[in-house]
Amino acid sequence: MIHFQYARTIAIGEAFRFGGVDDPRSSGATSVAYACLLAVPWALGLRRLHLLFAAYAYGAIGWGFLAEGMHRIGEKLWGPLQGIGAGILTFTFAGIAWHACSAMETIPAMAIVAWTL
Secondary structure, three states, X not given: OHHHHHHHHHHOOOOOEOOOOOXXXXXXXXXXXXXXXXXXXXXXXXXXXXXXXXXXXXXXXXXXXXXXXXXXXXXXXXXXXXXXHHHHHHHHOHHHHHHHOOOOOXXXXXXXXXXXX
């Protein structure tokens, strides 16, 4: 995945070079923040499959925070029961579940947005 390559280059001090040090710097149309977030477990020694597990953990944590954020939004807009429903629907919707398990930045980014509203 492109995020993992950029996480590696950030961790070794050659940020956003997809290949080697001779390659030009580029964001590669990816999330700069997520690549930086993945650079932390890479710098701590997680490689290949272990780095993928870290990305899955970010997705799972983000999924929980997204469901809680949607619960809070629903509660503010419609009431306590509807807030609970919004959280449950967020946690059980297949599209959100797929994104949470995709090892991409979608769900952590959605969780940040939900918590800022």
